[in-house]
Amino acid sequence: MNFLLINFFLISLLLVTTFFIFKTTSLISVVALTGAFTLLCSAIYVNLDAVDVAFTEAAVGSGISTILMVMAAAKLPEGKKNKLINLFPSIILAVAISLILIIIIANLPLLGDPNAPIHLHVVPEYLKESKDFFHIPNVVTNILASYRGFDTLGETIVIFTAGLGVIALLTSNTLNRKTNFKKNKKNER
Amino acid sequence: MVGGLFIIITSQNYLKKVVGLAIFQTAVFVFFVSLAKVLDGTAPILTKMANAYSNPLPHVLILTAIVVGVATSALGLALVLQIYKNYETIEEKEIEFLELKSDK
Amino acid sequence: MRDKISSSPVLSVVSKILFAPIIIFGLYVQFHGDYGPGGGFQAGVIVAAAFILYSMIFGLSKGETLVPIMINRYLMCLGVLLYAGVGIVSIFLDGMYLDYNVLSSDPSTGQHIGIILVELGVGITVATVMIALYHSFASFGEINE
Structure with missing residues (x-):
């Protein structure tokens, strides 16, 4: 409670x-x-x-x-004190989506029900093997790195790519900046 | 979640749109994690005392998704900064206006 | 502009004191991830936070001398390659891709080694990407002035 x-x-x-x-x-x-x-x-x-x-x-x-x-x-x-755009259609959309979600949630198993389908499929095996075979208490680490290794590899590559994208967008002229920086230093002297 | 969607659609400011996207995302994360909860269970770290654990699988998915979400919203922020550099404004209406003007 | 940031002595002293403990805590989270909450993603962010704190307080150019941009970018690639490399090594040892059982004579130990290496790769990538993100956000706009 x-x-x-x-x-x-x-x-x-x-x-x-x-x-x-x-x-x-x-x-x-x-x-x-x-x-x-x-x-x-x-x-x-x-x-x-x-x-x-x-x-x-x-x-x-x-x-x-x-x-x-x-x-x-x-x-x-x-930020300016802006007028809201598309106010009326977005209210309708929001109400509609929340109605749909409430209907779906009513059909889900109760919160914390130990017999919900999500808890019965592969996870008991993971918990058991993690104890007997891996000897690693933290099951999350275990699944992250071993059972779902491919997923994590993909996620790492996504992070890497996002970093590359930001670098490409924001520091397109790193080399120029370095030379400018040196020039400024020379000027100061 | 609906609140996040609402912000995305109604705000004119692009930074607020990115924030709305983050909120939308976080709502989905909370939903996922709530599915993993088992009553009377503990965190999925094996000990001798506990006998019920919450489901670790959604935790793993969300754990990676959070970091990816931050990286992608950083990418969105970078785009917003570039838009500001080129248009000198980040309000949607003003950018549309500028675009129309440049077409003529 | 970029070197005017550090003005208060309190900030610089506190950040100097905090810098090493933050990194040690990051390493603890990284390698204790098997036994408690933690792992590569969190540890990477914590280590990155230490460097970001340093370059926020002492200015970007000092942070740049601490972690040069190019080295940071190489490390970014190194993290991903370390992760993918573990998979390729396990192929050469007659296993499947990312199958850690073959990394050692005992499958359980092999899994341990594999998990630690993979988490290290994730940690390096996350930390360096976060530093790179901060760096590009902070240096944006000061170039063309």
Whole structure:
């Protein structure tokens, strides 16, 4: 019961944060609220027993991504008090999607049901083998690196490619900058 | 989740659109992790005390997806910065206006 | 512009004190990932956070001397290649791609070695990509002024 109460509280906080992100126009406060949003999410993950995910979300989501967004927001102009566009169709779309989602959620197994199909297929084997064969207590690491090694390889390559893309987009003239930097130094002397 | 989608559609500011995308993504993550929860279970780190663990498979998927999500939203931010460099604005309407003007 | 950032002595002293413990914590998360929460992704981000803190406080050019851009880019590739290389090594040892059982005479130990190497590859890639992202975001726009 406690678990559900905490979860309910955190999710309502999430909704409040989303509302304020929607409402504010100042970019830097949008960024700060996004940091708060991801931190709340990591609290929810801890509550749902996903410690690894919570760790990642706290480090990556509210750490690095907030820093990157601050860096970007510092270089962008202040947001204007803009009129909302497409307000009416997007309200209809939002209501329709939330209705569909509620109907789907009503058909899902209950939260925390140990006999739900997701818990019966391959995971018992993973848990058992992890104990007897791998001798590695953290099953998440085990699945990440061994059972789902291909997936993780793909994800690593995606991260690498995203990094390459950002470098290509933003520092297209690294060499020029270096020479300019040297020139400036010479000028100072 | 719907809130994120709502922000993407209604905001004119491109940075807010990227933020809306991140929120949309995070909502899906929370849904996935909530599927993995087992009542009376503990975190999937094997100990002698516990006998029920929450499902580690969605955790793995979401763990990698979070990092990838940050990398891709950084890519989006980089695009926004380049748009700002070329158009000197990041409001959608103003960019459309500038485009129309340059066509004439 | 880029060297004016460090003004407060409190910030620079605190970041100097914190730099080494953050990296050690990152390494702990990296190699203790088998027994507790943690692993390559988180450790990479934590190590990257230490370098980002350094270059935020002392200015980009000092951070650049700490981790030169080109070395950072080579390391980015090295991480991915380490991961893929483990798979290729296991092919040469008569296994399947990314099959760690053959890496040692005992399959269980082989799995251990494989997992640690793969996590190391992930950690290196994530850390260097995050440093590169920060670097390109921070240096953007100061070039053409």
